[in-house]
Amino acid sequence: MASELRLSRAGLEAPFARRVEELSGENPYACYQCGKCSAGCPFADHMDALPNQVLRLVQLGDESALSLSAPWVCASCHACGVRCPKGVDIARTMEALRVLALRKGITPAPVRPDRPYPQIALIGAYRKLTP
């Protein structure tokens, strides 16, 4: 006997995923985990979770994504976004995670300057560290 199968995003939606979506403007559920973002990310080697894994945590509503170092290693170069077959600009998701972490008081370890920096470097870096 045929039974009705209902597919809906409603059952999946976690408040955390919804918040990340609002802030980033990117739908985390569009991602089908192909991994192309991670394959092309020039910074993936330095991340504690690959970009597609970070997005998976968001899909699952897992707030441990806020404690990862991965979003802080993301340089917003958008290599992932131009290659994503589903059009997810993951750099925006990463920024949403950084901003959410900062607003909750979770900050990356402080760094001591090793030399004088040009303004362009300092302003870029501190803007990524202000919520």
Added chain:
Amino acid sequence: MKTIAYFPGCALKDQARADETGTLGALARLGYEIREIPRWNCCGTVFSLVQDDLMRHVGPVRNLLRVQAMEEEKVLTLCAMCYGTLARSAHFVEDPERLRRINAFLDPDAYQGGVEVIHLLTLLRDEVGYERLAAETRRPLNGLRVAPYYGCVLLRPRPFAVDDPDSPAAMERVVEALGGTAVPFPERTECCGTHLTVTRKDVVEERVGRILRSARGGGADALVVTCPLCHFNLEERRPAGTPDLPVLYLGQLLAWAMGEDDPGVASLVGRAAVSSEAVR
């Protein structure tokens, strides 16, 4: 004489002075009257990627407002990062509600929208043209092997790409028009690590090492960039054992080819001439 509004940004007045002097000198020879925006302010260097952060667009939009007050329709940038923030903010406020809210910060003036932000590469390709550039070249680069490095902001995100994000050619064409040999290399569109140079020096060093080895592998004698932060990283964040490649601004090559002086290019072109003599 064509006039064009010009937004310099912090680096062009400081560590990238050679780029500004060279580019503006070359553009003057190409018949442009450069109008620097009066009382310009910082572009913000990085574009805010969250939706509820309107305040960070006030700086870039104020610069667009100044262009509007000059009665110019577009504004030229030389720095890749300034191009990125200004072009993306200009697009961001095409939404009337966002524009209304940002204009509240700019009271009593109001930005009407519509100022076009262009980068030097777009001007050279679409307005000057490669043929004219070649025709105006008085002192060719003697086949100097130059590897154009685009980095990220000129090519991504896609709507703001000055050229094909997967396979750009504009900078190569400019180098060739000036009499150089363009050397494409695999890492030419891969990010150098940008502002991570402050917080994660180790990451930037690894990136820079890869980029320079890749360019050297293609047989380059020098790299050419339009981003002052790429320039800083490629010069100052080299890990031990990295190929000793000089990094030039596009403006320096333009200036030299148009007959202006640039000591950095002079010594390289001299060497290129000597090595092509040796081949003959």
